[in-house]
Amino acid sequence: MPRSQRRRTALAHPEPEEFDVLDILHAMSDPTRMTIVRTLRSAPERACGTFPVDVAPSTLSHHFRVLRESGVIRQREEGTRRWTTLRAEDLDRRFPGLLDAIVTAYETSAAGREQPVAAVRADRQDPRS
Numbered sequence: 255m256p257r258s259q260r261r262r263t264a265l266a267h268p269e270p271e272e273f274d275v276l277d278i279l280h281a282m283s284d285p286t287r288m289t290i291v292r293t294l295r296s297a298p299e300r301a302c303g304t305f306p307v308d309v310a311p312s313t314l315s316h317h318f319r320v321l322r323e324s325g326v327i328r329q330r331e332e333g334t335r336r337w338t339t340l341r342a343e344d345l346d347r348r349f350p351g352l353l354d355a356i357v358t359a360y361e362t363s364a365a366g367r368e369q370p371v372a373a374v375r376a377d378r379q380d381p382r383s
Contacts, residue, residue: 265322265329270344273325275352278345281324282356287317291326292357294340302329302336 281287286307293305307314318338321327325348328339345353 265331267322267328268325270325270341270348273345273348275349277324278326278349278352279356281320281326282360284317284320286313287321287326288357288360290317290321290338291340291353292361294327294338295342295357299337299339302338 282291286309289307290305294300302314302318303311305314307317309317318327318329318336322329325341325344328341330337330339342353
């Protein structure tokens, strides 16, 4: 079926009272997802294909889904594009200071220093080897 004829399903976005701190911590435990969050802190809304990450589109979709389903981001479709925003106000109302604390801790850790996501990934051991 051509993409233009596919039926789009509504994207799942939890309400702030449904946010679970463990889901949020899990969502923000990945360097790629942290790059997405840090990028959105400085840009109110971005199209999905414009994030500075070095991953396959299907992998990026997975990361967006994890962030969206935990409540960290909101996505909306407009034509053929999907736009992403950080739900900073919702997160801060539910868990005051959590987002800032996680981002600050990440930025001061070795993983969060200004190295590209691809370089962070290259330092990891492949569990299959």
